Amino acid sequence: xxxxxxxxxxxxxxxxxxxxxxxxxxxxxxxxxxxxxxxxxxxxxxxxxxxxxxxxxxxxxxxxxxxxxxxxxxxx
Numbered sequence: 001x002x003x004x005x006x007x008x009x010x011x012x013x014x015x016x017x018x019x020x021x022x023x024x025x026x027x028x029x030x031x032x033x034x035x036x037x038x039x040x041x042x043x044x045x046x047x048x049x050x051x052x053x054x055x056x057x058x059x060x061x062x063x064x065x066x067x068x069x070x071x072x073x074x075x076x
Contacts, residue, residue: 020048023044024041024044027041027044028041
């Protein structure tokens, strides 16, 4: 079971990294001015940062909920 979970996490991480690399490569290879390309990269980085923060917040909430359920289970 643990091997399966880590396999899924590895595939997910590989997908995210691939998307990031592909997105950045697409921006760099696009025939645009340097200023516009840098602005698009900065906007893309801000979007990724916001999504990562949201995912971290959701994971933190889930972990806290699981810990609280475990404490309640142990107390009962």
